[in-house]
Amino acid sequence: MFDFLINIFVGMGRFIRFIMSIMSSVVSPYLWVWQTVVQINMIGVGSLFLICIASIFIGLVFTFQMYMILNKFSGLSQLSSVVAFGIFRELSPVVTGLLIAGRVGSTVAAELSQLRQSEQVDSLLMWGISPYAYLMLPRFLAGIVCLPVLVLVFDAISIYSSWAYAVLLKGMENQIFWNPLLDGNVFFEQDVLYGLYKSMFFGGLIISVALFQGFYVKRGVSGMAQSSTKAVVYASLGILAMDYLLSQLLY
Amino acid sequence: MNLVDFNVSSISQGGNEILSDVQFSLPPGKSIGVIGPSGVGKSTILRVIAGFHNEYQGECKVEGIHVSPENEKKVRGKLSFLFQRSPLMEDMTLLENLELALLFVKIPKEEKKESIYEVLDRLKLSHAMRQYPDQLSGGMRRRAVLAAAILRRPKILLCDEPFTGQDPVTKDDLVQLFSLIREEYGFSMILVSHDVRETLQLCDETILLMDGKLQAKGDKEALMSGASDRARRFMELGSYV
Numbered sequence: 001m002f003d004f005l006i007n008i009f010v011g012m013g014r015f016i017r018f019i020m021s022i023m024s025s026v027v028s029p030y031l032w033v034w035q036t037v038v039q040i041n042m043i044g045v046g047s048l049f050l051i052c053i054a055s056i057f058i059g060l061v062f063t064f065q066m067y068m069i070l071n072k073f074s075g076l077s078q079l080s081s082v083v084a085f086g087i088f089r090e091l092s093p094v095v096t097g098l099l100i101a102g103r104v105g106s107t108v109a110a111e112l113s114q115l116r117q118s119e120q121v122d123s124l125l126m127w128g129i130s131p132y133a134y135l136m137l138p139r140f141l142a143g144i145v146c147l148p149v150l151v152l153v154f155d156a157i158s159i160y161s162s163w164a165y166a167v168l169l170k171g172m173e174n175q176i177f178w179n180p181l182l183d184g185n186v187f188f189e190q191d192v193l194y195g196l197y198k199s200m201f202f203g204g205l206i207i208s209v210a211l212f213q214g215f216y217v218k219r220g221v222s223g224m225a226q227s228s229t230k231a232v233v234y235a236s237l238g239i240l241a242m243d244y245l246l247s248q249l250l251y
Numbered sequence: 252m253n254l255v256d257f258n259v260s261s262i263s264q265g266g267n268e269i270l271s272d273v274q275f276s277l278p279p280g281k282s283i284g285v286i287g288p289s290g291v292g293k294s295t296i297l298r299v300i301a302g303f304h305n306e307y308q309g310e311c312k313v314e315g316i317h318v319s320p321e322n323e324k325k326v327r328g329k330l331s332f333l334f335q336r337s338p339l340m341e342d343m344t345l346l347e348n349l350e351l352a353l354l355f356v357k358i359p360k361e362e363k364k365e366s367i368y369e370v371l372d373r374l375k376l377s378h379a380m381r382q383y384p385d386q387l388s389g390g391m392r393r394r395a396v397l398a399a400a401i402l403r404r405p406k407i408l409l410c411d412e413p414f415t416g417q418d419p420v421t422k423d424d425l426v427q428l429f430s431l432i433r434e435e436y437g438f439s440m441i442l443v444s445h446d447v448r449e450t451l452q453l454c455d456e457t458i459l460l461m462d463g464k465l466q467a468k469g470d471k472e473a474l475m476s477g478a479s480d481r482a483r484r485f486m487e488l489g490s491y492v
Binding site: 119122 | 331335354
C-alpha cells in the first residue's frame with residue numbers, strides 16, 4: 001500500500017515536471033508555430049465530423065428525455081432552457097472531451113511512442129532540437145485551442161437538433177422553443193463561456209496525458225498498445241474528475 | 252588529445268549491470284569497431300557517449316568534456332549518430348529532413364543549401380530529395396540516414412548497426428560507399444555491429460564484448476588469441492570466414 005502511494009506521487013511528480021518542460025519550451029517559437037498550425041488541422045479540423053455527428057444525436061436524445069419529463073409537469077415552455085443548461089454546462093464539454101480523448105489521445109500517444117521507439121526523438125536531440133518544442137508543445141497548444149472551438153460547434157448543432165426534435169417532430173411552436181433562450185434564461189458567461197473554459201482544461205489534459213504516455217513508452221509493440229490505452233483511460237477519468245472540480249469552482 | 256576516452260567500470264539498465272570494465276580510446280582520424288552478440292550492450296556504449304544513457308559508473312569524455320546532463324549540448328555538437336532505425340521524420344521530404352538537421356547549425360542559408368545538395372549528390376540521392384522516407388527503398392533509406400548524419404560535418408560518427416537488414420549486395424555497396432565517404436569527410440568513428448567481417452573491414456581497431464565484459468581488443472589475430480572459446484566461436488561463426 002505504501003509503495004503504491006509512493007508510486008502515485010512519483011508518477012505525478014514526473015507528470016508535472018513533464019508539463020513544465022513542455023511549457024518552458026515556448027521560448028523557441030520558430031520550432032513550434034508552424035507545427036501548431038499543422039496540429040490544429042489534425043486535432044481540430046480532423047475531429048469536426050465526429051463532433052457534428054455526436055452533437056446531433058446528443059441533442060436529439062437529451063431533448064427526447066426532457067420532453068417526456070417536462071410534458072408530465074406541463075413545463076414544456078422551459079424545454080429549450082433545460083436542454084441548453086444541460087448541454088452548454090456539462091454534456092458538450094464532457095462528451096467532446098471524451099470523444100477527443102478517444103480519437104486524438106490514442107493517436108498522439110501512438111505517434112509519440114512510435115517517434116520514441118524509432119529513435120526520431122533521439123535524432124532531434126542530436127540535431128540540437130528540443131523535442132518538447134518541436135513535437136510536444138504544438139500538440140499541447142492545439143489541444144487547448146481546438147477543444148473550445150469544437151465545444152462551440154457541439155453547442156450550436158445540438159441546440160438545432162433539439163429544435164428539430166421539438167418543433168419539427170413534436171409540433172412545438174417555434175416561438176415557445178426560442179423565446180426562453182433569447183429572453184436571457186441562458187446566460188452567455190455562466191453557461192456558454194464556463195463550458196468553454198472547462199474544455200480548454202480538458203484539451204490540455206487529454207494531450208498532456210497522451211504525450212506523457214507516448215514519451216515514457218515501454219519497448220515493443222505491446223508497449224505502444226499500452227501507452228495508447230492508458231492515454232485514453234487516464235484522460236477520460238481525468239476529464240470526469242476535473243469536470244466536477246471545475247464545476248465546483250466556476251458555478 | 253583523444254576524441255573519446257571511455258573508461259567505465261559498470262553500465263546498468265533498469266538496475267541490472269549489463270557491462271563491466273570497458274576501456275577504450277578513440278584517437279583523431281581513427282575508427283573503432285565494437286562487436287558482440289545481440290543484447291550484450293554494444294548500443295548502450297554509444298548511448299553513453301551521446302549522453303542518452305546515464306546509468307553508469309566511471310568516466311566518459313568526448314574531446315576532454317565529461318559526458319553529463321550539463322554538458323549534453325557541447326558533447327552532441329561534436330557527434331553525429333547513425334541510428335539503427337530510420338530517424339527521418341515521415342511527414343517530411345528528404346530535403347526537409349536534411350534542412351531540419353541543419354536548423355541549429357550557424358552557417359548562412361545559402362551555405363546550408365550547398366552542403367545539402369553536395370551530400371545528396373555524393374550519396375546519389377539528388378533525384379529522391381522531394382520524396383518522403385516511406386517512398387525510399389531500404390538502401391536509399393540507409394543512405395538518407397547517412398546523409399543526415401554526415402551533413403553536420405561531425406568530428407565523431409557513432410554508428411549503431413548501420414547496415415542491418417540489407418540484402419548482401421546492397422550491404423556490400425553501402426559498406427564500400429561508407430568507406431569512401433569516411434575517407435573524404437575525415438571523421439573518426441565508433442561502429443557497433445554483430446557482423447565481424449564488416450567491422451574488421453571498416454575499423455582500425457576492434458573490441459569484442461561478450462558475457463558482460465570486454466573480451467579482447469585489437470586486430471583479427473589479437474581478437475582470436477585474446478578471446479575465450481565462446482568468443483572465438485562467435486568470431487568464427489560471424490560472417491568473417
